[in-house]
Amino acid sequence: xxxxxxxxxxxxxxxxxxxxxxxxxxxxxxxxxxxxxxxxxxxxxxxxxxxxxxxxxxxxxxxxxxxxxxxxxxxxxxxxxxxxxxxxxxxxxxxxxxxxxxxxxxxxxxxxxxxxxxxxxxxxxxxxxxxxxxxxxxxxxxxxxxxxxxxxxxxxxxxxxxxxxxxxxxxxxxxxxxxxxxxxxxxxxxxxxxxxxxxxxxxxxxxxxxxxxxxxxxxxxxxxxxxxxxxxxxxxxxxxxxxxxxxxxxxxxxxxxxxxxxxxxxxxxxxxxxxxxxxxxxxxxxxxxxxxxxxxxxxxxxxxxxxxxxxxxxxxxxxxxxxxxxxxxxxxxxxxxxxxxxxxxxxxxxxxxxxxxxxxxxxxxxxxxxxxxxxxxxxxxxxxxxxxxxxxxxxxxxxxxxxxxxxx
Numbered sequence: 001x002x003x004x005x006x007x008x009x010x011x012x013x014x015x016x017x018x019x020x021x022x023x024x025x026x027x028x029x030x031x032x033x034x035x036x037x038x039x040x041x042x043x044x045x046x047x048x049x050x051x052x053x054x055x056x057x058x059x060x061x062x063x064x065x066x067x068x069x070x071x072x073x074x075x076x077x078x079x080x081x082x083x084x085x086x087x088x089x090x091x092x093x094x095x096x097x098x099x100x101x102x103x104x105x106x107x108x109x110x111x112x113x114x115x116x117x118x119x120x121x122x123x124x125x126x127x128x129x130x131x132x133x134x135x136x137x138x139x140x141x142x143x144x145x146x147x148x149x150x151x152x153x154x155x156x157x158x159x160x161x162x163x164x165x166x167x168x169x170x171x172x173x174x175x176x177x178x179x180x181x182x183x184x185x186x187x188x189x190x191x192x193x194x195x196x197x198x199x200x201x202x203x204x205x206x207x208x209x210x211x212x213x214x215x216x217x218x219x220x221x222x223x224x225x226x227x228x229x230x231x232x233x234x235x236x237x238x239x240x241x242x243x244x245x246x247x248x249x250x251x252x253x254x255x256x257x258x259x260x261x262x263x264x265x266x267x268x269x270x271x272x273x274x275x276x277x278x279x280x281x282x283x284x285x286x287x288x289x290x291x292x293x294x295x296x297x298x299x300x301x302x303x304x305x306x307x308x309x310x311x312x313x314x315x316x317x318x319x320x321x322x323x324x325x326x327x328x329x330x331x332x333x334x335x336x337x338x339x340x341x342x343x344x345x346x347x348x349x350x351x352x353x354x355x356x357x358x359x360x361x362x363x364x365x366x367x368x369x370x371x372x373x374x375x376x377x378x379x380x381x382x383x384x385x386x387x388x389x390x391x392x393x394x395x396x397x398x399x400x401x402x403x404x405x406x407x408x
Contacts, residue, residue: 005147011140013103014096019059021088023049030087032060034068037075038113041066041084057088058095063105065096065112072134073122079109094136107152110159111144114395145399159398166390173387177380180373185321187369191362192322195352204347206315208306214343216276217298218265228252233259235295236267238275241283243320246273246291259295265302267294270312272303274319276341282329284319286312301346310351314359317366318351325349 023029026049033044041060049055060066062085067077069092080087080095089095098105111117124138147155207213217223228235232253240246259266267273271287277299287294296302305312318325328349354362 005145005151007143008102008146009140010142010144013099013108013144013146014065014140015099016136017058017061017064017095017097019061019095020056021059023052023055023057023088025050029057030084032066032080032084032087032089032093034066034071034076034078034093036071038078038118039075041078041080043084043087052088054090058091058093060087060089060093060095061085063098063100065098065105065108066093067121067134067139068093069133072139073118073125073132075113075118077112077121079105102149103146104149104152104156106156108144110156110395111399113392114399115392116396116399117144155398159394162394163391166387166394169390170384170387173380173383177377177384180376180380184366184370184373188317188321188366189323191365192318192324192352195354196324198352198354200350201309201353202347203303203349203351204343206305206310206351208304210306212343212347213304213306214274214346215265215302215304216343217296217300217302218262219298222262223254223258223297227254227258229255232256233293233295234291235297236273236291236300237297238277238280238283238299241273241275241280241285241300243283243285246285246288252297254295259293262295265295267291267296267302268304270307272305272312272316272319274301274303274341274346275299276301276346281341282319282326284316286316301341301343303346309356310353311356311359311363313363315351317363319349325351 028046028048029052031044031047031052032041034041060080062080062082064080065077066080066089070076098108120142121134121139124142125132125134126138127133203214204212223235230253232255235252235254236246237252239250240248254262267287269287269289269292273285273287273296275281275283303315305315319329329346
């Protein structure tokens with residue numbers, strides 16, 4: 001590449017398009033928007049003319065350049081794709097015709113994804129905190145390197161070639177992560193399938209003294225959102241429950257006096273939590289030591305097994321990933337649009353009940369596999385970070401004249 005390409009002002013290769021149409025109230029129109037951080041121009045939705053505040057809207061055409069006045073400083077700019085030809089946009093998204101005898105739309109499309117280009121848009125934006133807007137005159141005064149069309153085509157072809165390779169690698173990385181995550185559940189299912197001839201017991205009989213170990217969280221009348229405070233005794237909800245462990249990003253709290261009133265719903269280390277409603281139904285996790293004395297909401301079940309009869313981690317594995325057990329759980333779901341669960345349904349689920357020593361051996365085997373899978377996922381996470389950084393690096397090198405990636 002030639003680092004001495006001539007530079008031109010964007011105003012020399014872009015011309016503002018003011019093409020607009022009057023919207024008919026009874027007609028439908030495709031409306032487009034521009035996503036942040038170089039994610040491109042996409043369909044925002046299909047709207048009726050009567051739903052649009054202004055009866056007159058700009059029209060965008062394929063191969064035009066479009067940007068967001070508000071968010072171009074955050075990478076909201078790009079080329080209108082073929083499938084959105086003729087879509088409408090508001091005046092907050094100025095549209096520009098490209099002088100295609102000088103500048104390839106695809107060349108500009110890739111260039112505008114670079115950090116350097118977005119940084120220039122940030123500098124061209126002015127206003128108060130809530131009213132920052134791109135200043136069009138400053139934007140059009142920005143300069144870009146402009147090689148001959150043949151060189152632009154070569155650069156675009158090389159970017160797309162490298163981008164396709166990176167995309168394929170990213171797909172393989174995601175597939176490897178999904179397969180690693182599925183491996184443990186597949187092994188759990190296999191091991192529990194081998195226990196079909198073992199004694200079985202319904203969950204409702206597996207509490208201390210043969211009692212029902214399932215406890216529902218407090219009902220709405222007992223715990224209101226108005227009871228939540230900034231600091232106090234933490235309260236877990238369905239959003240905190242994941243098979244890999246509790247998530248603590250968003251915790252509610254109640255005052256110690258309220259926690260005392262709700263002590264019936266307190267948690268102990270080793271309890272199982274089971275999400276009983278909505279999209280999270282069936283998610284389970286074990287309560288760690290640090291959560292002793294915490295509370296739960298009415299969207300959760302607490303299961304406190306008799307550990308002389310069933311190892312809690314064995315029961316967790318069964319409810320987490322054994323197909324034979326999950327078929328029982330989800331086969332009983334009530335409420336097609338908003339599935340819910342009750343103590344009777346969960347209590348009727350049967351678990352295999354081999355001797356405790358065998359239960360612990362099975363859990364040890366699963367834990368060993370989980371550690372290996374976690375190690376693999378850690379490697380894959382590092383790979384993902386590297387792949388996510390690859391395309392920005394390619395674009396930076398493309399427009400800075402790196403000859404190693406873009407040889408002639």
